[in-house]
Amino acid sequence: MPQRRCASCGAPLPAASPGAVVHCTFCGAEERVGDASESPGAKDAGRAWIGLAGCFTVAIIGGMGVYGAWVAVSLARWSPAVPGPAPVEIAKSVQLREIVPPPADPGVSPSELSDREPGGGWFLLDAPGMQGTPADFDFVGNLDWMLGIARAWSTDARIARGFLTGVRADGSLDVSSREDWHVDLRFYSPTLREMARKAAEVSEQRVASEFRIEISRGRVRGFVDTLRDLSDDDPDPPEAQVECSLPSLMAAWKKRGLPRRPTFELALQWVHFPHEGGHWRWMVDGEPDFGHDVDLPPLSPRTCGALRF
Numbered sequence: 559m560p561q562r563r564c565a566s567c568g569a570p571l572p573a574a575s576p577g578a579v580v581h582c583t584f585c586g587a588e589e590r591v592g593d594a595s596e597s598p599g600a601k602d603a604g605r606a607w608i609g610l611a612g613c614f615t616v617a618i619i620g621g622m623g624v625y626g627a628w629v630a631v632s633l634a635r636w637s638p639a640v641p642g643p644a645p646v647e648i649a650k651s652v653q654l655r656e657i658v659p660p661p662a663d664p665g666v667s668p669s670e671l672s673d674r675e676p677g678g679g680w681f682l683l684d685a686p687g688m689q690g691t692p693a694d695f696d697f698v699g700n701l702d703w704m705l706g707i708a709r710a711w712s713t714d715a716r717i718a719r720g721f722l723t724g725v726r727a728d729g730s731l732d733v734s735s736r737e738d739w740h741v742d743l744r745f746y747s748p749t750l751r752e753m754a755r756k757a758a759e760v761s762e763q764r765v766a767s768e769f770r771i772e773i774s775r776g777r778v779r780g781f782v783d784t785l786r787d788l789s790d791d792d793p794d795p796p797e798a799q800v801e802c803s804l805p806s807l808m809a810a811w812k813k814r815g816l817p818r819r820p821t822f823e824l825a826l827q828w829v830h831f832p833h834e835g836g837h838w839r840w841m842v843d844g845e846p847d848f849g850h851d852v853d854l855p856p857l858s859p860r861t862c863g864a865l866r867f
Contacts, residue, residue: 567584665683
């Protein structure tokens with residue numbers, strides 16, 4: 559009988575009867591002794607068959623993988639292709655996702671005003687030169703600046719009337735943040751008004767004879783318009799002399815019983831009296847939310863003195 563050897567280190571094992579447990583004297587491993595049929599040669603043959611079966615299994619699995627890849631390539635080759643977006647379309651879609659801010663409106667310079675058509679809507683004005691800031695707007699201090707803009711539109715421009723909203727009791731005016739707090743100063747050209755009246759007798763075409771400046775939310779805007787009431791026979795307003803500041807106006811009204819309100823509306827207007835001439839005047843009223851309940855005499859824009867209604 560061939561000598562048995564240790565399965566762990568291969569050293570010779572001592573002789574023992576089948577079924578007994580022997581200890582390897584070399585490495586100390588234990589091993590149960592089988593019957594005579596379980597010779598080392600038989601064990602080696604069994605291990606060889608097991609190895610051969612494993613090789614066949616791996617080969618079969620590998621062949622299936624190769625076959626699957628071949629099927630996938632064939633299907634991709636013979637299947638109709640689904641058209642995708644062209645590179646240009648992809649670029650366009652990417653561009654559409656980009657948020658591109660619109661270019662800032664540079665505004666219309668005063669030198670371009672004479673070319674504006676009437677009724678074209680409001681437009682931003684690019685007219686530096688404002689004194690102070692919109693947050694603390696000085697109406698009287700900025701009259702020359704606003705009149706200079708109007709006279710770039712027409713050299714003989716005059717004040718027609720004006721409206722201020724958001725004036726506080728101390729005369730301060732903030733036109734930097736709110737839409738409903740604003741300066742609305744309107745001008746007219748005596749020459750263009752006369753042309754408008756004459757043109758209305760022979761044509762439906764309107765002549766631009768009015769110009770407006772509005773300041774609100776920190777923006778300065780302009781509007782070119784026409785004379786709405788061409789049948790008005792009242793004389794055009796003369797040059798306005800506005801010298802009394804807003805703080806002085808509000809102080810004069812306080813002495814006459816100005817009620818407590820957050821803000822007020824002021825109107826600058828020319829009043830014509832038949833056979834007596836007329837005068838420029840400031841009127842004060844409460845904001846619309848308070849019912850226009852202020853009943854005080856008008857004041858002179860030149861002296862701050864009281865005028866008759």
